[in-house]
Amino acid sequence: MSVANKKTKLKSLQRRGSYLAHAANQIQFLEKDHLQGERFSEKLKSQGLFPLTPTKLEILQLNLGYMCDLTCEHCHVDAGPDRKEIMTKETLDQILRVVDQSQVSTVDLTGGAPEMNPHFLWLVEELSDRNVKTIIRSNLTILVSNKKFRTYPDFFKKHRVEVIASLPCYTQENVDKQRGSGVFNKSIEALKLFNSLGYGVEGTGLSLHLVYNPGGAGLPPDQTQLEQDYKVRLKEDWGLVFNHLYTITNLPISRYLDFLLAAGKYEAYMSTLIESFNPLAAEKVMCRNTLSIDWEGYMYDCDFNQMLQLKVANKQQHVKDFQVQTINQRSIVLGQHCYGCTAGAGSSCQGSLA
Ligand code: SF4
Ligand code: SF4
16 A cells, blocks of 8 residues: 655655556545445435436547646646656547537646647647637646746637636645645746736636645535635735636545545545535536546546546447447446535536536
8 A cells, every 4th residue: 555655755656656556446445435335326326316427518628648747745647747648649630530520619638737748739729720618727837847838828828728727725835735845936926927918817808717626635615715715815915816716626536545545534535525415516517518538548437537447338438439429328437436526515627516
């Protein structure tokens, strides 16, 4: 069992040779936990929500690779500078054919740090030509740490890309603790750059949203109230503005699972998620209108299922064989980790759900 100690803290689970680097071992752990509470699928059955089926495919979320300049403690991707998995141009060409065929309205780019994919700029231009809404999930630091990426915010503006940026607190202490020393100051520098271009500024139509996830082993606080707190603190302390704050629950996957186990908080956290089940959130989970695609082109119901290697429950699992009808008719693959999306106010890549 891997324990996050000081010596190994800045490496991915994969580089540490951790037992939890393997999806099958994580699943074994998570599914054993059902002894503590009802299985997620049973819970949905009791609400008349099983099998969970898609509504209509609206969002393609592309994981452009697991490489990242940071190694955050809670990363469910197990991303980091030592991860080399990167989506190829061939796979991106296959995905663009899906964009054309499926008429999705939004393509959401994530990673790792998606900016580090060598085909990133080309991809954004291709999406812009197709008039689909493009979202970039940026960790902010990548944009100011390396000269190569400093021009990217201007490029985002040119293509009207929506920016969703991680900032798990408005204090330096909490951000640096979760994401690494110096991350807070670099994040503020990048946010200032975005504001100077009009991002987050009312009336410009340039969207800049922030993402909060809890530092410890609890659920996020009320999203509306926390957004207000962020707005006041970032304005007063740094003169910064942004549009919305998305609160996201940490799912017990990968490095967050490792964190919970090392802290002896895994069972208590799972109990909290299970006891806080909210049927209103369950109806709106993001896998119903989103499809996640990994760096090799395999399809998943969401980024979390991707990290657990739970591919879509279809005969065709690779994007080269994509058919919109079969994707819209699939049953969503569920597990105990799904309680993370339905606890309290619910959680998705667009924040709370209920
Ligand atoms: S949480 Fe985001 S920024 Fe941090 S290591 Fe993971 S992918 Fe990179
Ligand atoms: S973890 Fe994925 S599959 Fe499960 S409820 Fe959440 S979004 Fe849906």
